Amino acid sequence: MRFAAALLCASLVTISVAQQKSAKGFEGKPERGRYLAENVAMCIQCHTPREANGALIRSRAFSGAPVFVAKPRQLSSWAEFAPRIAGLPQYSEAQMHTLLTTGIGREGKPLRAPMPTFKMTREDAEDVIAFLKTLK
Numbered sequence: 289m290r291f292a293a294a295l296l297c298a299s300l301v302t303i304s305v306a307q308q309k310s311a312k313g314f315e316g317k318p319e320r321g322r323y324l325a326e327n328v329a330m331c332i333q334c335h336t337p338r339e340a341n342g343a344l345i346r347s348r349a350f351s352g353a354p355v356f357v358a359k360p361r362q363l364s365s366w367a368e369f370a371p372r373i374a375g376l377p378q379y380s381e382a383q384m385h386t387l388l389t390t391g392i393g394r395e396g397k398p399l400r401a402p403m404p405t406f407k408m409t410r411e412d413a414e415d416v417i418a419f420l421k422t423l424k
């Protein structure tokens with residue numbers, strides 16, 4: 289009995305520590321998030337407008353752009369525009385975390401291709417979010 293009570297206390301302490309952490313918000317590392325968004329998950333390739341020659345316009349990185357690849361014939365669902373994600377105007381941090389770790393958007397379903405359904409780790413998602421939040 290005493291053991292069960294101790295266990296209960298320990299788990300209550302754990303829960304309250306976890307809640308304190310989430311109340312403070314995510315603690316992502318923006319520099320690592322930049323690396324993931326620009327060089328690994330390649331968000332920049334779709335969400336940034338391009339010059340006529342196809343080069344990315346770096347001064348407008350992540351400000352939204354027409355999709356630069358053609359729709360494969362087999363797909364019926366396809367998006368023609370990748371919206372602005374600099375500053376994360378549309379998504380709360382929690383919604384964005386769900387999108388990046390499960391691929392499910394704020395309307396409860398995956399977004400249309402070619403937006404990938406990411407299954408990032410919590411840490412990767414937090415870092416990407418922290419980076420996008422630093423952009424104007």
Ligand code: HEC
Pocket residue numbers: 325329330331332333334335355367368369370371373378379387399400401402403404406416
């Ligand atoms: C291959 C192209 C491509 C890549 C790579 C890509 N996206 Fe997207 N993204 C899109 C398209 C296209 C849409 C629009 C989907 C739709 O309208 O259903 C989109 C939509 C979104 C949205 C939803 C915006 C809204 O208004 O609902 C967010 C947020 C987002 N992307 C974030 C990211 C992040 C973060 C990454 C990198 C980790 C990324 N995307 C990588 C193409 C891409």
